[in-house]
Amino acid sequence: METPRISEELQEGLHALITHQQPDSDPTLKFLGRSLRRERVERLTIFIDRTTPTSIYNTSLIEEAVEQWSDENQQISEVIETGCLGLISAEPVIGIQVPGRARLYYGPVEPADIAGMLDAITKQVIPEENLIGQMIMTGQQPWEDIPDWKKHPFFVNQSRTITSLNGVINPSSISDYIAWGGYRTFYSSIRNYSGQELMKLIEQSGLRGRSGSGFLASVKWIKAAGTTSDKRYVLCNADESDPGGYMHRVLIESNPHLILEGIMLAAYIIGANHAIIYTRSRYRTAVKRIQCALGQVRELGLLGQDILHSGYTLDIQLKRGPGAFVCGEETALISSLEGKRGSPRTKPPYPATSGLFGKPTLVHNIETLAQVPMIISKGPDFYKQTGTPGSTGTKLFSLSGKIKRLGVVEVPFGTSLGAVIDGIGGGTRNGRPAKAVLLGGPSGKFIPVSKFNLPLDLDKFNEENLVLGSGSMVLLDDDSCPINLIKNMMDFIRQESCGKCIPCRDGSKRIMEILSLISSRSLPENKYEALDRFKGVTGMLELAEVMQSTSLCGLGKCAPNPLISGMELFREELEEHVFDRTCRARVCLNMRSFMVDPVACNGCNLCFVKCPEKAIIGSPRLVHYIVDDLCTGCGKCFEVCKFNAILVN
Amino acid sequence: MSTEFVDLLKKYPAGRRENLIPILQELQDQHGYIPEPAVSAIAEYLEIPAVKIYSVATFYNEFRFNAGGKYHFQVCQGIGCQVDGSERIRSELHRLLEIEPGEITADGWFSLEWVPCLGVCQEAPVLSVNGELYAKMTPVRLKELVDKFRNR
Structure with a gap:
């Protein structure tokens, strides 16, 4: 994809914004920053969310409506694409900003509403229908009696740090990111600090991997940096394949430069000159955004040989993943990059000592790497203020299922599950009683309503033998059938199992068969078939435990999690399926x-x-x-x- | 080596296996599927046995060896859609088109695929036909949709 060329004048300005000690002390730079942050706009500006969740709505119709309105009223207007605020149930979300005043966010917006809204707002009357709130930036006059967008129930209890610019900036423009202070951390790091000094900060921050296991990041980093080798790699896993989660995609699509800065810092700290982003090729918008971002970063000379005369050389490559759930496992991911089947291998050796092409490789997912710029710029002590002593910082969750307010949320570790589901998510959609939450997708566990006061904390979850997982939350109400969901997830595992080890390959198939049998109506069956069915029912738990203890990688080990936790929690419903052959939620089609x-x-x-x-x-x-x-x-x-x-x- | 694929292959250094997946992806982007003659051309160029290429290509969800139907149905398999009843959509599509995922109808009109989360969970269950999304599907609406395509 062709990236728009950045004019030389702007390039100079952007360099100054990155390299100047205090850009706010220089009036020209301050003015540039304010314009680029769109704190001041010269004409009516409309911000339209252009991420995957809005792909179903024809946002170009909204754009046309704006143009038509401007023509009719002889106004000059500008349309700017943005990322996603996170509140996906209110899509399409648009922002409207008139010169000198705060930006207003609305959603959901129909193209037909646009003319009326713009008419009113230019006459300084604020339509309150579908209003999310106003976003007040420095130097803007706030609207009276209009709530701040952060007071919206979806945002009020969030602590947005890595997602703070989502929905605010234009993700296809590097100048937006730089105007908000982007790449300054990277520049000052490579100019003023050595990798070892910065490594100390990561170590002190207590940063833990966000991929599920919650491994202490600095252990990997020190190992990768300490292994002697001529080449090192940083590998960013953006291949989010959890069928219940979409937070990583929303983050890439809304703020790709943050991920790049995180990768660049990590590469500098461990002394790597090569980095790779691996994202799935089905995430077309995300791939486009990363390509565009990489083009702009290269154009500004933030990647390549001797970056900004610091003597440090780095290149980032984008690799498109051809789609396999198991490639979320680091060794499988590395196999895939080497052009092989994405099968995991036994560890050790860990990728940190022998990874891609046998070289030390630091593998992290994007959420972990996105934390790095903040740790370095604000310092580990500031970072540790959010979260709990064991799990520092914030965590992204995606809410879906029968929840009222769907979306991507960022909360500090230690927030209770109930605060996220009932507070931020607004409880169930139809006000029906909630049944449980499935946390962590097909590798996760069900958490009943009685445990909603549990804090979302890695250590606490380990203690309770639960899984925080990648962070996808699916709410079930009493209209959903957990047995059916478990069956479908097992079917997903069966399809996605790489086939290398038998417990996962055959175990998932067999469990799927047993669950299909118990979720079907009583067909005429001969006695052996009935016996087979019952043998399956009685042996299912044992089979699941075998799978858990003998599978090679995390995929197989975690695959029976929903089943085991579901069997415990939904005993009654399972027995109804087995003995009465009914599904009380009336979801199991065959029943x-x-x-x-x-x-x-x-x-x-x-x-x-x-x-x-x-x-x-x-x-x-x-x-x-x-x-x-x-x-x-x-x-x-x-x-x-x-x-x-x-x-x- | 068949000359058809030379231009594409030349973009990548010869004999380097790590380029296999990018090459396959580019082929798939161009043709919509991986043509059989290309496999032997790649094998020769990258100096690996053709069977290894098949082994890799069949492993990943993205690669196909046959062209899709005129209308390619992709049904979201995300958990959000499942909770909102995508199983009914899937079984109904099965019944209407009489094909399994990955297959193509005898007349070449329809093909079917289950895909991971399409990202529009607020409008679940969703499916996409040739990249165009259809939201809040019900079996009745699905029947209407299939009939609409059939009568085109």
């Missing part, structure tokens, strides 16, 4: 049986026509009847009936 309510049925004949199995008998204006033996439980009749005359059991 539903249908009946016509003779009172409500007026004989419209629609279900008769639509039934694909011809399992419904009846004629117009007469009550219909469903033949149970022919019915496959597809639910078509239930969906087409306009009179709610089909009852589901």
Whole structure:
């Protein structure tokens, strides 16, 4: 992709912003910074979120509506793309800023609403419908009686540090990032400090990996830096494949330069001259944003030979991952980069001593690396103020499932689970009672409502034998069937298992088979089949434990987690599936049986026509009847009936 | 070596296995799938047996050896969509198109794939057809969608 060329004049300004001791003391630089931060705008400016979550809405229609309005009212306006604020359930989110005043955020916005909103705002009247809040930056006059966006229930308890610029800056523009102080840390590090000095800061900060295991980062760093070798690598794992999580993608799409700065600092500290970002090629927007960011960084001379005359040389390469869940495991990721199948290998040797092409390699995911610029610039003592003594800093979570406010949240370690689910997320969508939270996707565990006061802390979770995982939270209410979810996740593991070790490859398949059998209706089966089914039920837990203790890598070891925790928590529901052969949430498709309510049925004949199995008998204006033996439980009749005359059991 | 792929291969240094995946990705971007003759050309160029290329290409979800259908259905497998009923969508698509994921209908019109989270969890369950997203799917809407494509 062609990156827009940065004019020489601007390049000079940006260099000055990075290298100047105190840019705010120089009036020209201060003015430049303020303009680039868009604290002051000269015309009406509209900020439109252009990340994957908005891809379903035609945001270009919003842009057209803005243009049309400007033409009609002879106003000059400017549209700027931004990242995602994090509140995904309010997409598409737009920001509106008139000269001199604070920026207003709205969402969800329809293209048809635009003209009315702009009319009102230019007349200094603020429409309150769908308002998220105002964002006040220095030198701006706030709007009266309009709440700050940080007071919105979704944002009020968050502590946004690595996501602080998400949704505020234009992710495709390096000048935005630099104007907010970006790359200054990198510059001062390579000019004034040695790798060892900075390593001390990382060590003191107590930074832990955000990928799930919570490994102490400095152990890896010291090992990678201490191993003698002619080449070292920093490998940034941006191959988020957790089917329940999307926080990494939102972070890359909203602020790619932060990730780059983190990688650059890590590379400098361990003395690596090569770094690689590995992101999945299906994340098309994310790939585009990184490519664009890399182009701009090279253009400004922040990458390459002798960076800003410091004598340090670094290049970052982008590699697109062809899609495999197991490539989240570091050794599998390295195999994939070497052009092989993404199979994990036994450790040790750890990648920190012998990784990519046998060289010392520091592997971290993007969330961990994104913490690095802040640790270095603000110092470890400041960093340790957030979080708990054992787990410092903040953690990203993505909320999905039956939750009211979906999105990406950043909270300090130690925040209680309930504060995130009920406070930030707003509880369940329909106000139905919550059942549990699945934390950590297909490798995670269910956490019941009774444990919602548990602090999200790595040590505390280890103590309770729970998994914090990558940070995907899926809320289940009493309309969701955990058995069905476990089955689907096991199916996912079965597809994604690399096939190298038998417990994972065959265990996942067998558990999936057993779960399919217990989540299907009672079909005529001969006695051996019934025996087989029960043998499966009784042996399932043992099989899961075997898988857990004998699999080679984390994928197989964690795969039975949802099953084991689910069997304990949802014992009653599981037994209903096994013995009564019913699913109380009516989610298990094969278990539903249908009946016509003779009172409500007026004989419209629609279900008769639509039934694909011809399992419904009846004629117009007469009550219909469903033949149970022919019915496959597809639910078509239930969906087409306009009179709610089909009852589901 | 067949001349068709020379230009593409020349962009990468010869005999370096780590370039295998980028080469396969570029082929797939160009053709929409990996053409069989390309495999032997790559094998010769990178000096690895063709079987190794098949072993790698079949391992990853992204690579395909057949062209997709005219309408390529990708159903989101994310947990958010599952909680909101994507299983019903998947079983309905199975029934309507009578193919397994990765297959293509006999008339070449439809192909099917389960994909990881598409990132629009607020509108779950979602599916995408040739890159265009369809939100809040129900089996009834799905039937209408498939019929619409069939009658085009």
